[in-house]
Amino acid sequence: MDGLWWxxxxxxxxxxxxxxxxxxxLSATLQLTDDKGASYSSRMVSVSPHGMKLVDLSxxxxxxxxSGGIHITYDGPQSALIxxxxxxxxxxxxxxxxxxxxxxxxxxxxxxMSFAELGLMVGAADPMMNFPARTKFTPYSILRNxxxxxxxxxxxxxxxxxxxxxxxxxxxxxxxxxxxxxLDIPALISGAGLSNFxxxxxxxxxxxxxxGALLLAAGSVDQGNTYVFQVxxxxxxxxxxxxxxxxxxxxxxxxMVTVWNAADEAQDLIFKLLYTGGHYxxxxxxxxxxxxxxxxxxxIQNQIPDSEGNTVPASIHEGSATLSGSNAENEHILVASDxxxxxxxxxxxxxxxxxxxxxxxxxxTPSPLFVETDASxxxxxxxxxxxxxxxxxxxxxxxxGGGAISLDPSIPGYVTGVWGAPGASxxxxxxxxxxxxxxxxxxxxxxxxxGFGVGDGESGTVGDxxxxxxxxTPGELDSxxxxxxILSGSGFGTNAPTLTFSPASGITYSLTSYDDTEIIAExxxxxxxxxxxxxxxxxxxxxxxYGSGFYSGGEGQSATSSQASTTVQSSAVPSATVTVAxxxxxxxxxxxxxxxxxxxxxxxxxxxxxxTSAWHWNIEGQGIVxxxxxxxxxxxxxxxxxxxxxxxxxxxxPYSGTINIPNxxxxxxxxxxxxxxxxxxxxxxxxxxxxxxxxxxSSVTVxxxxxxxxxxxxxxxxxxxxxxxxxxxxxGGTASSTLSKSFYGTxxxxx
Amino acid sequence: xxxISSLMLGIAMMSGLCAVMAGQQRSQIEDLFxxxxxxxxxxxxxxELRKFAADDxxxxxxxxxxxxxxxxxxxxxxxxxxxxxxxxxxKITEAAPTLAEALRRDHRSGFFTLGLDARLYDDPVAKxxxxxxxxxxxSVTKLFQDGDTPxxxxxxxxLSNIGSASAREAISRQIxxxxxxxxxxxxxxxxxxxx
Numbered sequence: 001m002d003g004l005w006w007x008x009x010x011x012x013x014x015x016x017x018x019x020x021x022x023x024x025x026l027s028a029t030l031q032l033t034d035d036k037g038a039s040y041s042s043r044m045v046s047v048s049p050h051g052m053k054l055v056d057l058s059x060x061x062x063x064x065x066x067s068g069g070i071h072i073t074y075d076g077p078q079s080a081l082i083x084x085x086x087x088x089x090x091x092x093x094x095x096x097x098x099x100x101x102x103x104x105x106x107x108x109x110x111x112x113m114s115f116a117e118l119g120l121m122v123g124a125a126d127p128m129m130n131f132p133a134r135t136k137f138t139p140y141s142i143l144r145n146x147x148x149x150x151x152x153x154x155x156x157x158x159x160x161x162x163x164x165x166x167x168x169x170x171x172x173x174x175x176x177x178x179x180x181x182x183l184d185i186p187a188l189i190s191g192a193g194l195s196n197f198x199x200x201x202x203x204x205x206x207x208x209x210x211x212g213a214l215l216l217a218a219g220s221v222d223q224g225n226t227y228v229f230q231v232x233x234x235x236x237x238x239x240x241x242x243x244x245x246x247x248x249x250x251x252x253x254x255x256m257v258t259v260w261n262a263a264d265e266a267q268d269l270i271f272k273l274l275y276t277g278g279h280y281x282x283x284x285x286x287x288x289x290x291x292x293x294x295x296x297x298x299x300i301q302n303q304i305p306d307s308e309g310n311t312v313p314a315s316i317h318e319g320s321a322t323l324s325g326s327n328a329e330n331e332h333i334l335v336a337s338d339x340x341x342x343x344x345x346x347x348x349x350x351x352x353x354x355x356x357x358x359x360x361x362x363x364x365t366p367s368p369l370f371v372e373t374d375a376s377x378x379x380x381x382x383x384x385x386x387x388x389x390x391x392x393x394x395x396x397x398x399x400x401g402g403g404a405i406s407l408d409p410s411i412p413g414y415v416t417g418v419w420g421a422p423g424a425s426x427x428x429x430x431x432x433x434x435x436x437x438x439x440x441x442x443x444x445x446x447x448x449x450x451g452f453g454v455g456d457g458e459s460g461t462v463g464d465x466x467x468x469x470x471x472x473t474p475g476e477l478d479s480x481x482x483x484x485x486i487l488s489g490s491g492f493g494t495n496a497p498t499l500t501f502s503p504a505s506g507i508t509y510s511l512t513s514y515d516d517t518e519i520i521a522e523x524x525x526x527x528x529x530x531x532x533x534x535x536x537x538x539x540x541x542x543x544x545x546y547g548s549g550f551y552s553g554g555e556g557q558s559a560t561s562s563q564a565s566t567t568v569q570s571s572a573v574p575s576a577t578v579t580v581a582x583x584x585x586x587x588x589x590x591x592x593x594x595x596x597x598x599x600x601x602x603x604x605x606x607x608x609x610x611x612t613s614a615w616h617w618n619i620e621g622q623g624i625v626x627x628x629x630x631x632x633x634x635x636x637x638x639x640x641x642x643x644x645x646x647x648x649x650x651x652x653x654p655y656s657g658t659i660n661i662p663n664x665x666x667x668x669x670x671x672x673x674x675x676x677x678x679x680x681x682x683x684x685x686x687x688x689x690x691x692x693x694x695x696x697x698s699s700v701t702v703x704x705x706x707x708x709x710x711x712x713x714x715x716x717x718x719x720x721x722x723x724x725x726x727x728x729x730x731x732g733g734t735a736s737s738t739l740s741k742s743f744y745g746t747x748x749x750x751x
Numbered sequence: 752x753x754x755i756s757s758l759m760l761g762i763a764m765m766s767g768l769c770a771v772m773a774g775q776q777r778s779q780i781e782d783l784f785x786x787x788x789x790x791x792x793x794x795x796x797x798x799e800l801r802k803f804a805a806d807d808x809x810x811x812x813x814x815x816x817x818x819x820x821x822x823x824x825x826x827x828x829x830x831x832x833x834x835x836x837x838x839x840x841x842k843i844t845e846a847a848p849t850l851a852e853a854l855r856r857d858h859r860s861g862f863f864t865l866g867l868d869a870r871l872y873d874d875p876v877a878k879x880x881x882x883x884x885x886x887x888x889x890s891v892t893k894l895f896q897d898g899d900t901p902x903x904x905x906x907x908x909x910l911s912n913i914g915s916a917s918a919r920e921a922i923s924r925q926i927x928x929x930x931x932x933x934x935x936x937x938x939x940x941x942x943x944x945x946x
Contacts, residue, residue, distance in 0.1 A: 669869070693828055
């Protein structure tokens with residue numbers, strides 16, 4: 001541990017208090033050095049477990065110079081020994097506290113840091129402070145290098161003149177290790193033309209060296225060394241608000257607050273007094289590098305209402321305070337401040353602890369993170385300050401993520417689940433958020449805040465979304481037909497989904513295509529399905545990247561969507577009535593032609609015909625259908641028997657045979673089923689050629705039983721059949737109109 | 752020695768038996784061919800001959816040779832008509848060139864319906880060529896080159912009945928050169944499967 005001593009007067013006394021925080025005895029050596037760092041005297045002491053040892057320093061213990069060091073070593077662990085001390089002269093009432101600190105690490109790197117020693121009183125005391133008449137103050141400032149490397153200091157004096165800040169800079173001073181020096185502040189003031197200056201000045205010391213290399217002590221002391229106003233050097237750093245632990249105006253106390261704008265631009269601040277039962281806000285406007293000194297008793301006495309109409313009740317004599325930007329407590333400001341509670345009657349002056357406000361806890365919400373594929377979650381990054389306030393710093397933080405999520409760069413914290421592995425992580429940092437720290441005693445010259453930055457991380461899960469059907473087309477499915485059904489929505493997955501129809505009877509489907517937002521399926525509604533509302537649900541089987549199966553991630557999503565509906569429109573079961581005309585003429589709407597259909601034909605008439613090369617029995621079939629003629633087809637089968645004779649050169653030679661034609665055909669010349677019409681026509685002319693095996697037929701009887709069937713193409717099970725027959729009887733080359741016949745039914749051919 | 756002699760005798764008897772049975776088959780087949788020359792017994796004879804051909808390759812070979820000789824005769828009479836019909840039922844591809852030549856004449860015979868006639872299934876020559884199928888395409892297609900209009904019409908129907916890619920391609924090629932407008936339209940309807 002290292003400390004700093006100086007002689008405000010020639011025969012100064014002092015003391016060092018050593019407190020052992022351990023349960024073991026500590027042996028300590030206290031060594032006083034001169035302003036070059038050379039050892040002058042030393043004392044060895046033993047401190048009992050949890051005990052304290054007070055070491056008095058007499059004038060003979062101090063070297064002859066104006067300043068020097070106090071170097072303390074001990075044989076215990078770090079922080080085992082707490083050291084404090086003071087300089088005093090009981091005759092004059094002089095007293096000054098001594099700060100001790102551990103020297104910086106020998107491996108520390110050189111840095112630049114500025115320290116402000118605020119409110120150094122110069123000349124005649126401010127009458128408002130109620131010091132005895134003709135009390136004059138002189139500032140002092142001492143520096144000692146406690147590191148093992150050289151350090152430099154460039155002091156600059158700042159004061160207010162005409163409402164603006166003025167400054168004067170001293171040459172840079174280099175301190176070797178252990179070296180100390182009392183700055184000649186009076187000469188600096190005089191050199192700046194302030195010989196007759198009465199008021200307060202600030203001394204800003206720009207230091208280059210290892211962090212904490214220079215130990216500083218400063219203050220003001222009156223000409224009788226009775227009143228000593230020590231100030232703590234404050235590290236200058238941008239911060240958020242600061243809290244002052246204590247102020248007092250009771251029992252002769254008063255509190256002096258000095259605020260210095262360390263920035264090159266003006267700043268608006270709020271100094272808020274907090275006390276039992278209320279608060280009072282005092283606005284401060286500071287020009288660049290300007291200083292303002294406040295006497296809290298003066299603020300109270302003025303009774304000027306603040307922006308909220310508050311005044312500090314006269315009965316209030318103590319409290320705490322905050323210094324913040326005028327907009328919010330987390331607004332960044334660049335000021336140095338110091339508070340001193342003094343008592344003129346008691347000739348005491350003390351420094352108070354203060355707090356550099358900042359975050360003490362931070363968290364991400366929601367926690368744990370869960371987001372569905374293709375869905376988004378707005379995350380928030382929150383922190384809580386030592387003041388109890390919570391802040392949403394989502395927009396100020398830097399976000400990054402990994403796994404199956406994406407982060408929208410334009411919307412901080414906006415997380416979207418994407419296809420991929422189900423694991424995800426989010427991390428966030430805000431490098432501008434000040435870290436809370438409290439400053440008391442030897443830490444007073446630490447920068448405020450000690451640092452910036454807050455971060456957090458959250459692991460998460462990405463699960464498949466519950467499928468949602470937002471559209472279904474068409475709105476009507478015809479029974480007895482296959483229709484392309486298009487489902488639009490989200491969360492369908494990239495694996496083949498399944499569709500569930502209700503009522504399921506008569507409904508079949510096959511997937512044509514599918515992706516996460518659209519499913520196209522061929523849906524067949526069986527003929528005869530009644531008109532009804534048809535509900536459909538989509539069940540996701542997840543995404544290809546996950547393998548098969550729906551992944552909920554332990555949350556409550558369902559693999560199956562809510563139902564959407566369309567309508568089944570029953571088409572009446574098609575029907576047909578088939579008749580056959582066996583004589584007479586063809587119907588007017590029948591455009592078929594016997595002669596065009598067959599070269600043996602010789603007439604468009606129905607019934608028995610004797611043509612040049614054949615005998616026929618022409619018929620016309622007619623089908624009346626319930627829907628459309630074009631939706632019907634025709635088939636025919638024939639059985640029968642033929643028996644006859646041919647004339648082979650005057651010899652009649654018999655012939656006979658069975659007839660079995662299972663797949664007789666019709667074509668466009670014999671079958672008319674025009675679209676848009678409900679009447680079907682078909683023609684046939686069964687019969688016999690007049691030659692058999694190249695010889696003329698002398699006689700023949702041929703009976704054909706024909707079964708003609710019309711079937712619906714929209715309802716393949718719907719068919720209508722007509723059975724009819726044709727018997728031709730020829731004798732002597734002439735067809736018999738009496739024995740030949742054609743009609744409904746079947747004919748016996750056992751002849 | 753006796754044993755060996757007995758074995759040798761057995762082999763000799765087996766060979767003789769086979770020769771006797773083959774002769775019996777030929778005799779039976781010839782009897783059936785005789786029945787084929789009738790308009791009354793032809794159905795039964797055809798069925799028996801098909802059975803011989805299906806059961807025994809040698810019989811089929813014999814029947815094939817007999818039929819190929821028979822159809823080269825005058826295209827008249829029950830034997831010729833029934834032989835042509837049997838060739839189609841047995842799908843004897845070697846007969847395709849001879850039958851294709853016979854397609855130059857109309858051989859329609861006996862009973863019909865308009866549907867049967869539309870496919871020339873009342874013409875045993877056209878029907879047999881249709882039943883032989885793809886192997887008959889080249890022989891039939893040649894009729895487009897020098898056949899008269901009725902022959903080209905019959906050729907079109909047979910190729911349409913066969914229905915193979917090469918058969919349809921043959922019709923397509925003929926459409927380009929067909930001089931008879933009505934037949935040309937008929938060919939197109941066949942390709943469009945409207946007839």
